[in-house]
Amino acid sequence: MATKITDNDIRALKLRFGIVGESPALIAAIRRAMLVAPIDLSVLIIGESGSGKESFPKIIHECSPRKHKKYIAVNCGAIPEGTIDSELFGHVKGSFTGAINDHKGYFEEADGGVIFLDEVAEMPMSTQARLLRVLENGEYLRVGDSTVRKTNIRVVAATNKDMLQAVKDGKFREDLYYRLSTVQINVPPLRERGDDIVLLARLFLRNFITENRTSEVTLTDDAQRMLKAYHWPGNVRQLKSVIEQVALFESGNTVDAATLSMYMPDNRNTALTVQSQPNFDYNAEREQLFTLILSMRAEIEALKKRMDGMGSTSHVSSTVQELKRESNPLLELGNNGELNMASPYRNMQRETQELGRVDEVTAMDVEGETVKTLDETERETIESALRRNNGRRKLTAQELNISERTLYRKIKQYNLERQ
Numbered sequence: 001m002a003t004k005i006t007d008n009d010i011r012a013l014k015l016r017f018g019i020v021g022e023s024p025a026l027i028a029a030i031r032r033a034m035l036v037a038p039i040d041l042s043v044l045i046i047g048e049s050g051s052g053k054e055s056f057p058k059i060i061h062e063c064s065p066r067k068h069k070k071y072i073a074v075n076c077g078a079i080p081e082g083t084i085d086s087e088l089f090g091h092v093k094g095s096f097t098g099a100i101n102d103h104k105g106y107f108e109e110a111d112g113g114v115i116f117l118d119e120v121a122e123m124p125m126s127t128q129a130r131l132l133r134v135l136e137n138g139e140y141l142r143v144g145d146s147t148v149r150k151t152n153i154r155v156v157a158a159t160n161k162d163m164l165q166a167v168k169d170g171k172f173r174e175d176l177y178y179r180l181s182t183v184q185i186n187v188p189p190l191r192e193r194g195d196d197i198v199l200l201a202r203l204f205l206r207n208f209i210t211e212n213r214t215s216e217v218t219l220t221d222d223a224q225r226m227l228k229a230y231h232w233p234g235n236v237r238q239l240k241s242v243i244e245q246v247a248l249f250e251s252g253n254t255v256d257a258a259t260l261s262m263y264m265p266d267n268r269n270t271a272l273t274v275q276s277q278p279n280f281d282y283n284a285e286r287e288q289l290f291t292l293i294l295s296m297r298a299e300i301e302a303l304k305k306r307m308d309g310m311g312s313t314s315h316v317s318s319t320v321q322e323l324k325r326e327s328n329p330l331l332e333l334g335n336n337g338e339l340n341m342a343s344p345y346r347n348m349q350r351e352t353q354e355l356g357r358v359d360e361v362t363a364m365d366v367e368g369e370t371v372k373t374l375d376e377t378e379r380e381t382i383e384s385a386l387r388r389n390n391g392r393r394k395l396t397a398q399e400l401n402i403s404e405r406t407l408y409r410k411i412k413q414y415n416l417e418r419q
Helices: 007-017 024-036 055-062 084-089 125-137 163-168 174-180 196-212 221-229 235-249 282-309 313-325 343-355 374-388 393-400 404-413
Strands: 043-046 071-075 114-118 139-141 148-150 154-159 183-186 331-333 339-341 364-366 369-371
Touching: 007 024, 007 055, 024 055, 024 183, 043 055, 055 071, 055 114, 055 154, 084 125, 125 139, 125 154, 125 174, 163 174, 196 221, 196 235, 374 393, 374 404, 393 404
Parallel strands: 043 154, 043 183, 071 114, 114 154
Antiparallel strands: 139 148, 331 339, 364 369
16 A cells, blocks of 8 residues: 655655745655655656756655665766776776776665666666666676675666657667666656746745845846746756846846846747736737738838839839838838837847748838848847937837847847947
8 A cells, every 4th residue: 555645744855855846746756756765666767957856866765764774876977988887886906907906886885775876878888788787686796807796776867868769769778778767757847837936036045145145136026927937948057047146246136027137048948028918929929020021021022013113213212202101010210210110020020030930121222212121220220229328228228128138139239339
């Protein structure tokens, strides 16, 4: 009969091992580790790098009958291929150059306890064969020795790789995979843990402020939404890095989304612009903007046809002026007569630069009148806004309705640093 795990048991365990979070996927992984701990089976922990896999073998060791024996953690990816057999299984004197004494390996040192093999997918094929023998009958050989030794050890392994794909690619033994994954625990990535992201951010802020005696930092609601919207490819490690930077450089401040975006890595999977409306449909706006930009291209093409079919350049010139005066949602004339972009058009260009779905509009000169390229128009818009705000970038970003981070990137792109 399986041991019943209560919510109080899980809370006590989280407190003991410093685990923060209430997401259902995390709780399910902890419960699974507690259930398998008393049963002497091999366990394979699957999870992305930085997601906190290292806590689970400790849970299994501390909740098992082997808790009074040794626990050894080994990073298989950090040990050179030429020495990993010696590190794991030991060697005898004279077995290779530099082997001046007999050496016990980790499997011998941890006899009766638990060994955690992190990054097990990085293990060489020859070492995999040795490990399989240990798992099957507890036998191993020291390097350079012919005496079979026995060990009573429990193996917990972890990886951030697709093990089945590694088996298909011939990089990992299929029989060893099934031996290691008698029980499998999936650790959820940070992006799937919802409100846990904010809980962890507050914890990292509090720890940094306490340890370094800096002033308090407050995250606004839109900053918290930005944290939850980000993809976090580096998981908990990446979140901690970002929060510690915020705690250092924004000490004593209230941090909103615009400020936080300056510390967020630029990633395609990031929703860096967090809208205040909870039901904002980003995809719908993008489709609408695509329609607008294609409409503009159609007008340009129509203008080209008029030029080809008319000999009177003065009439073409007046047509250009007429297009500029029309209530086009993409083009506006500024107070100084310059061609400016409306806010949706700026958003559209950011989208099209990333997705590559709309070609650049070709410049066309007609009696001194120019239909500018998207990049030229955007550059002039930013340059004019910088002049109006005397080079103050925060005010410029607010006027253009973009984040300061985006503005900095555009200034660098168009060589406007001297503004």
